[in-house]
Amino acid sequence: MKNQVIPIFDEEKYDFWSIKMTTILKTRKLWYVVEEGVASPPALVEETPETARARSLREEAMMNDTLALQILQTAVSDHIFSRIAAASTSKEAWDALKEEYEGSSQVRLIKLQTLRREYENLKMYENEDIKVFTDKIVELANQLTYHGEQKSDVQLIQKILISLPTKFDSIVSVLEQTSDLTSTKMTELIGILKAHEARLAAREESTNEGEFDARVKHGNSGKQKKDDPKKDHRSNKECYNCGNLEEDSNEDHMLFSASEAATTVMEDVWLVDSGATNHMTKEENYFSRLHRSIKFPIKIGNGSTVMTAGKGDITVMTKGGKRTIRNVFLVPGLAKNLLSVPQIVSSGYRVSFQEKRCIIDDAKDGYPDSQKLSNQDEFGSGRRSHER
Incomplete structure (x- = not known):
């Protein structure tokens, strides 16, 4: 001592x-x-x-x-x-x-009311660190306890979850769906939120290596170039939309191909990702059919866990006609739209990378033993078109 x-x-x-x-x-x-x-x-x-x-x-x-x-x-x-x-x-x-x-009983009551108001109005800013915010919550809770009003762990956890910015929506959904918040400790929750924040920071710094742009907007066709017989008998045409997406009118089964030349990834671009196990998008208006009842946690590329908001079909327009991308997850807050190479291949299509192009076509022409298309496959005929 x-x-x-x-x-x-x-x-x-x-x-x-x-x-x-x-x-x-x-x-x-x-x-x-x-x-x-x-x-x-x-x-x-x-x-x-x-x-x-x-x-x-x-x-x-x-x-x-x-x-x-x-x-x-x-x-x-x-x-x-x-x-x-x-x-x-x-x-x-x-x-x-x-x-x-500390003051008289009347003064202490006024201080308690002030602390209550500050506690209720406290929100986390978009650029604020999770540790700074949770420290504020804990400090306010301690002051409330000193003035005669104690907050339980359950109340503090609920306060934190409803006060977080949108970048934490995915992890909040996972916690609400999969965790018993009545038995969760404050220290445990803070640790989970810190880990999620660290993954988000790492994700912002990482680059999308090995991913290719896939633009599917409908537009005016570009100038046609001469065919090169050495390039698998496919025409080498400039994209009718942007110059990066190249499609072959001689092969109706070809869905689309993407050039790696694009330097800016726009929100309506789909990334062909060999590491993704499912097609995913954050855009609800892309869907021609959506089942909102399908909700469960999935892991995305940066290691974090997010909750799906539904699953359905997306209809896109290619020069060869309408194509439907089936079994696509709706994932709010997802940074980029993702097309899963494993999911494409398992549905009877083939994916090839040729001269910085990613080409997706019907495997039944080149691979007779491949899976045939069915109503459950990822790509089929669509009922309506969404221009991309």
């Missing part, structure tokens, strides 16, 4: 200081004299074993009171010391500070 650090009160955060000082005084077995004071000396009576014992206890209390007063005088800054300099007992010094900085 000799090396115990005494906090210094300088008019800031009296509630925190008083809690710390109460604990320190209790560990030194001095709090009782600060809280109750020292009993008045008894009247002069004949000395008996009982009176002798009472006198001994009072002398011990007076010694402890002096020691507690010394600690309190040491625990305040010089300009605060003037408030308690005249106090002759530790109780007088403590009560003087409490009355001035």
